Amino acid sequence: MKCKQQYAPDMKIREFIIGKVGRYIKAKDDMKLFKVKEGGCDSCNNTGYLGRVGLYEVLEMSDKLESLMLKNASRLQLEIQAVGDGMVTIKEDALIKVVL
Numbered sequence: 001m002k003c004k005q006q007y008a009p010d011m012k013i014r015e016f017i018i019g020k021v022g023r024y025i026k027a028k029d030d031m032k033l034f035k036v037k038e039g040g041c042d043s044c045n046n047t048g049y050l051g052r053v054g055l056y057e058v059l060e061m062s063d064k065l066e067s068l069m070l071k072n073a074s075r076l077q078l079e080i081q082a083v084g085d086g087m088v089t090i091k092e093d094a095l096i097k098v099v100l
Contacts, residue, residue, distance in 0.1 A: 001050045003041035004034050021095045033098060053097055057090035 009017070014031050022028060036048040044050040059065075062085045068078055083089065088096070 002043045003037040006032050009033050021092050024096050055094050
């Protein structure tokens with residue numbers, strides 16, 4: 001896409017992203033994001049974007065998570081355990097794909 005323009009996010013946005021998914025970002029000090037030139041270009045048919053990228057949240061069953069489910073644990077308890085086991089939430093996946 002020819003209308004994609006690189007920019008450095010302001011400090012507030014950068015700190016938010018680092019706070020959420022900083023462990024996945026190598027160049028935290030030189031973070032670059034992209035935006036589309038208003039009106040797009042011929043390459044993107046003047047829409048401002050080209051193609052789609054999927055966002056995913058995959059819950060892998062662990063022994064601890066299974067145990068909590070069998071005990072009818074709350075959604076919050078299950079989420080805490082899943083994230084503790086390494087699950088990347090759909091919001092984190094989106095931020096990772098924006099930055100990387």
